[in-house]
Amino acid sequence: MTALRGLLRGNAAVNTRTAGRWISSVAAESGFSFPASQARKGVAPRRDPGSRNVQWVFLGCPGVGKGTYASRLSRLLGVPHIATGDLVRDELAATSPLSKQLTEIVNRGHLVSDEIIIDLLSKRLEDGVAKGESGFILDGFPRTRRQAEILDGVTEIELVVNLKLREDVLLAKCLGRRICSQCGGNFNVASIDIKGENGRPGIAMPPLLPPEHCMSKLITRADDTEEVVKERLRLYHELSQPVEEFYRIRGKLLEFDLPGGIPESWPKLLRALNLDDHNEKQSAAA
Numbered sequence: 001m002t003a004l005r006g007l008l009r010g011n012a013a014v015n016t017r018t019a020g021r022w023i024s025s026v027a028a029e030s031g032f033s034f035p036a037s038q039a040r041k042g043v044a045p046r047r048d049p050g051s052r053n054v055q056w057v058f059l060g061c062p063g064v065g066k067g068t069y070a071s072r073l074s075r076l077l078g079v080p081h082i083a084t085g086d087l088v089r090d091e092l093a094a095t096s097p098l099s100k101q102l103t104e105i106v107n108r109g110h111l112v113s114d115e116i117i118i119d120l121l122s123k124r125l126e127d128g129v130a131k132g133e134s135g136f137i138l139d140g141f142p143r144t145r146r147q148a149e150i151l152d153g154v155t156e157i158e159l160v161v162n163l164k165l166r167e168d169v170l171l172a173k174c175l176g177r178r179i180c181s182q183c184g185g186n187f188n189v190a191s192i193d194i195k196g197e198n199g200r201p202g203i204a205m206p207p208l209l210p211p212e213h214c215m216s217k218l219i220t221r222a223d224d225t226e227e228v229v230k231e232r233l234r235l236y237h238e239l240s241q242p243v244e245e246f247y248r249i250r251g252k253l254l255e256f257d258l259p260g261g262i263p264e265s266w267p268k269l270l271r272a273l274n275l276d277d278h279n280e281k282q283s284a285a286a
């Protein structure tokens with residue numbers, strides 16, 4: 001199995017120390033293989049000065065809105081938004097021995113193995129490279145310190161955005177999530193309006209309702225039940241700290257507390273990413 005081959009091709013700045021360490025440990029532990037000749041080179045990324053083929057990661061609890069903001073940014077920056085949760089769901093939709101195994105894991109709120117997730121991600125990256133994609137915004141990966149090490153071993157992540165939202169809102173947002181079974185659009189029927197108290201600011205997030213033609217086709221993810229969401233949140237908290245720490249000590253972590261819904265949060269996120277100017281130029285050109 002070739003893993004993360006796409007990451008190693010073309011646009012990756014390779015961290016030779018960790019790549020070397022990882023290639024040997026990977027080979028020893030799990031049978032992954034990387035094109036070692038490229039991994040050893042330590043080539044700096046070749047960038048078209050006019051383009052921003054960023055290599056970013058979005059972290060955050062289930063329900064925080066990683067998908068929404070990562071997908072908006074990917075459109076703004078012209079890079080693919082790659083969500084490992086979507087890759088897993090695509091696999092679930094196929095009828096294969098793997099999909100049966102994955103359904104059980106995902107519906108319990110557990111993580112699928114690093115081997116499977118890396119295989120799915122490698123394939124997605126390879127397909128993208130074949131289509132001429134460069135750069136990416138990853139959402140849902142890495143989720144464990146080991147996954148962060150794997151990624152660090154094969155490519156340079158420039159920025160890790162850690163989206164944060166209070167726990168009661170996260171649960172409500174997960175339970176309010178809806179997907180259009182036809183167009184695949186993501187919506188949210190939760191209407192959040194929490195008043196500030198004891199010095200803690202309130203938060204208002206209006207629902208993100210679908211257009212009329214999607215209304216009758218809305219479905220809820222099988223893993224968005226209260227019991228499973230609570231398990232996913234528990235697991236996320238347990239595993240996320242080492243991942244955040246991994247990027248914090250490398251000076252790559254940008255913490256961002258979502259102040260409210262999209263209209264309030266989006267401009268502030270762009271400002272935090274120094275992209276407000278970019279957004280204005282693009283709107284003017286449109």
Ligand SMILES: Nc1ncnc2c1ncn2[C@@H]1O[C@H](COP(=O)(O)OP(=O)(O)O)[C@@H](O)[C@H]1O
Nearest residue numbers: 062063084085088106110111112117140141143
């Ligand atoms: N990086 C990953 N490692 C292991 N499992 C993953 C990973 N990404 C996604 N999954 C699996 O897919 C499920 C759905 O992922 P996702 O859509 O990102 O959900 P969430 O809303 O919990 O962030 C997860 O609960 C997990 O089972």
